[in-house]
Amino acid sequence: MCGILGIASRNQDVFAEIYDGLLMLQHRGQDASGIVTYTGEVFRERKANGLVKDVFSASDSETLTGKVGMGHVRYPTAGSLSASEAQPFFVNAPYGIYLVHNGNITNTEQQREKVTAKYSRHLRTTSDSEILLNVLADKVADAIKVNGNADPIRNLFAGVKMTMERIQGAYSVICLIAGVGMLAFRDPHGIRPLSVAKRDADGDSDGTGTGDDFAFASEDVAFGINGFKKLRDVKPGEAILIDLDGNMHEFQAVEGNLTPCIFEYVYLARPDSMLDGISVYKTQMRMGQTLAKQIEAAGLDIDRIIPVPDSARPVALEVAKATGIPYREGLVKNRYVGRTFIMPGQAERQKSVRRKLNAIPLEFDGHNVLLIDDSIVRGNTIKKIVQMCREAGAKKVYIASASPPVKFPNVYGIDMPTKHELIASEQSIEEIRDELGADALFYQDLDDLIWAAKEGNPDIDQFDCSCFDGNYVTGLSDGYLQSLESSSRVSQKIKDMPVPGTSWNAAKLA
Ligand SMILES: O=P(O)(O)OC[C@H]1O[C@H](OP(=O)(O)OP(=O)(O)O)[C@H](O)[C@@H]1O
Numbered sequence: 001m002c003g004i005l006g007i008a009s010r011n012q013d014v015f016a017e018i019y020d021g022l023l024m025l026q027h028r029g030q031d032a033s034g035i036v037t038y039t040g041e042v043f044r045e046r047k048a049n050g051l052v053k054d055v056f057s058a059s060d061s062e063t064l065t066g067k068v069g070m071g072h073v074r075y076p077t078a079g080s081l082s083a084s085e086a087q088p089f090f091v092n093a094p095y096g097i098y099l100v101h102n103g104n105i106t107n108t109e110q111q112r113e114k115v116t117a118k119y120s121r122h123l124r125t126t127s128d129s130e131i132l133l134n135v136l137a138d139k140v141a142d143a144i145k146v147n148g149n150a151d152p153i154r155n156l157f158a159g160v161k162m163t164m165e166r167i168q169g170a171y172s173v174i175c176l177i178a179g180v181g182m183l184a185f186r187d188p189h190g191i192r193p194l195s196v197a198k199r200d201a202d203g204d205s206d207g208t209g210t211g212d213d214f215a216f217a218s219e220d221v222a223f224g225i226n227g228f229k230k231l232r233d234v235k236p237g238e239a240i241l242i243d244l245d246g247n248m249h250e251f252q253a254v255e256g257n258l259t260p261c262i263f264e265y266v267y268l269a270r271p272d273s274m275l276d277g278i279s280v281y282k283t284q285m286r287m288g289q290t291l292a293k294q295i296e297a298a299g300l301d302i303d304r305i306i307p308v309p310d311s312a313r314p315v316a317l318e319v320a321k322a323t324g325i326p327y328r329e330g331l332v333k334n335r336y337v338g339r340t341f342i343m344p345g346q347a348e349r350q351k352s353v354r355r356k357l358n359a360i361p362l363e364f365d366g367h368n369v370l371l372i373d374d375s376i377v378r379g380n381t382i383k384k385i386v387q388m389c390r391e392a393g394a395k396k397v398y399i400a401s402a403s404p405p406v407k408f409p410n411v412y413g414i415d416m417p418t419k420h421e422l423i424a425s426e427q428s429i430e431e432i433r434d435e436l437g438a439d440a441l442f443y444q445d446l447d448d449l450i451w452a453a454k455e456g457n458p459d460i461d462q463f464d465c466s467c468f469d470g471n472y473v474t475g476l477s478d479g480y481l482q483s484l485e486s487s488s489r490v491s492q493k494i495k496d497m498p499v500p501g502t503s504w505n506a507a508k509l510a
């Protein structure tokens with residue numbers, strides 16, 4: 001996952017608004033940040049490794065001028081961690097197109113060959129997003145050859161359609177196009193979220209969608225801070241273009257079949273977001289209700305339910321309510337340390353858990369505790385917490401995961417690329433319990449998780465649950481997963497990287 005945000009305003013420079021909006025999406029990526037603005041004549045760009053607050057300062061508002069712009073927070077799933085792979089990416093023809101991308105492309109190698117050999121393009125990075133941009137540029141150029149250049153919007157929509165027919169995987173995308181405006185599109189399965197919002201710019205509030213300010217964002221939490229109201233989610237397979245006069249143009253590029261990633265509701269998205277009509281918070285509460293049934297059925301003697309903060313709190317509260325077992329805050333989170341699951345490098349992740357969480361001994365001493373976390377991926381977090389609970393004097397330590405066992409790699413934009421690093425990929429629940437050092441281990445049933453999400457929007461027939469069931473909604477080419485397993489991927493290459501905010505940014509990654 002990454003966070004993407006675009007704003008097209010009629011009257012004001014957008015840098016400060018993009019900065020504020022990106023802060024609301026920071027949880028989606030912490031490795032690099034980038035913003036580009038467009039003045040109507042030139043683009044202004046800044047991107048680097050680091051958090052939004054570290055990469056940008058107030059003085060950037062003097063250089064990053066323009067009423068249209070977009071930003072990206074990156075959590076790498078392809079290519080390298082080099083600052084040159086921070087987004088946005090740019091191609092100067094046709095038109096001049098900047099692109100930001102959330103997701104992961106699964107046929108990059110075939111597409112890399114095509115764009116470099118057949119179309120004689122030179123790629124500057126190993127990023128999948130740069131390939132996506134170059135395919136789009138090729139296809140828009142093809143459309144210009146056929147249609148001429150009188151109607152750039154028609155050419156862009158035609159280019160998006162042809163791109164969707166060639167690119168496989170997950171992609172929610174925003175582009176800035178010189179002389180035309182801002183374009184957004186979402187893959188035909190709508191795997192990653194993307195929504196569009198409007199703000200009245202001319203005081204007429206006529207709701208016609210003309211002459212207004214528009215914004216696109218991964219999650220709608222990024223809208224309110226800038227006074228935007230969500231219009232709707234971008235549909236799977238759809239493209240929307242906001243022209244420089246503030247008009248919205250909609251185009252169903254290819255037929256869509258919405259199968260959003262269910263892990264967004266488990267962990268990735270903020271609880272205050274609504275994705276595809278589903279409240280993340282309410283989904284997590286429902287996950288607690290179903291988990292509670294399993295826990296009650298086990299009949300264990302549990303004194304306290306303790307969430308792993310923050311993401312497991314809504315689930316744990318509901319488990320406590322349904323079972324009648326007291327809810328306690330036994331783990332204190334250091335708010336100055338970032339997310340660990342999305343921090344690259346196994347050694348780094350393990351150290352971070354201890355830095356980030358600390359036990360309140362009186363909640364554990366002599367008690368039987370049930371720890372609840374949203375997910376167990378590699379097992380680092382919960383294993384360390386079990387040790388901490390024991391050190392704090394817990395009698396029995398039970399654990400429950402609000403999601404099912406993560407058994408399969410995610411190829412759609414979450415950094416879980418290889419099976420072997422997932423604690424549940426080969427082991428039985430009993431073996432995992434033993435490895436984690438717990439007295440009992442519960443996992444949510446997949447059917448219950450699907451129920452919890454679907455209850456928020458019964459129109460969604462299917463979710464992408466690939467990391468739980470190995471069913472990849474886009475299909476994968478033969479040997480793709482094996483190639484990920486054997487290639488020297490980001491997460492392996494950078495095992496012992498230092499923590500962001502220390503020496504992370506500059507020397508090691510340049
Ligand atoms: O099994 P693991 O590989 O350790 O990954 C699972 C953990 O990672 C996430 O937390 P993280 O610490 O990244 O972020 P959070 O503080 O937002 O929960 C998630 O909430 C789990 O706690």
Ligand SMILES: NC(=O)CC[C@H](N)C(=O)O
Nearest residue numbers: 001002076077078102103
């Ligand atoms: N997590 C994401 O959405 C990553 C986007 C892109 N695949 C990258 O690695 O930069």
Ligand SMILES: [Mg+2]
Nearest residue numbers: 308309310311
């Ligand atoms: Mg966590």
